[in-house]
Amino acid sequence: MREEVKRLLRPIYPLALPAFSLFHRHFLTPWNIRKNKGKSHRMLEIGPGPKRLEGFESLNVVAGVEVDYVWDASRHLPFQSETFDLIYASHVLEHVPWYQTQATLNHWVRALKSGGKLEIWIPDGLKIARTFVLAEEGEQGLIQQDGWYKFNDDHDACTWANGRIYSYGDGTGKKDHPNWHLSLLSERRLKKLLAQSGLVNLEIMTTSEVRGYDHGWINLGMRGVKP
Structure with missing residues (x-):
């Protein structure tokens, strides 16, 4: 029921x-x-x-x-x-x-x-940080395995890192939405x-x-x- x-x-x-x-x-x-x-x-x-x-x-x-x-x-x-x-x-x-x-x-x-x-x-904040640094230095590594990177059309490592570290909220920029990441x-x-x-x-x-x-x-x- x-x-x-x-x-x-x-x-x-x-x-x-x-x-x-x-x-x-x-x-x-x-x-x-x-x-x-x-x-x-x-x-x-x-x-x-x-x-x-x-x-x-x-x-x-x-x-x-x-x-x-x-x-x-x-x-x-x-x-x-x-x-x-x-x-x-x-x-x-x-x-x-x-x-x-x-x-x-x-x-x-x-x-x-x-x-x-x-x-x-x-x-894992350390793994995300390491992967971001490697990608910025030209080594793709694990970043290419991540679903968020695959849907990042320009495959920009900084865009990926921002999404992974901070998340997207509700996608409209609403500051008080509970989906933001607030700690690493x-x-x-x-x-x-x-x-x-x-x-x-x-x-x-x-x-x-x-x-x-x-x-x-x-x-x-x-x-x-x-x-």
Whole structure:
């Protein structure tokens, strides 16, 4: 029944989005918080894609038919401490201002149970920077493997780097759109931030461990455990 409702909503959803967003934030989100509070095993995806990960609750800054909680993930999450067994966030952290990254991770870790895991995927800032420098110096290397470069008609390395580092917002220049990238992270930096948030047993994840969309060669994944 739920899937049938979603199917019917999708064609009219863009037109109804402003009103639905308000309804979702102020009514559906609190309702879902209360409804799911008593579950014993819980997993949360922050920044879900167009299709929900099976078994996961979902939190996003933008309302959607696959979203349970409309919330800014850089703020104190609307859940009690020690709530989730697993929190998964793929290509979300780069949308948080760089000077708020540590506080954001602290919020996420607070919501994890002891023994719970946080899985993070981000664009590898160091790999992007190296690839840009090589391309500017005349060595194409990995840049030619990237989908964003292939769709860059003039194949300009600087255009590619701007897209990869800053993103495009909504494509119209709207400054407050949530799709801008606001931080640059490397493996070293991410590991340091996760450790400072209290996680242990930090490890790099492999591409086989991506849940949902795989962003390709720029993808960097790291997992940590809350003691």
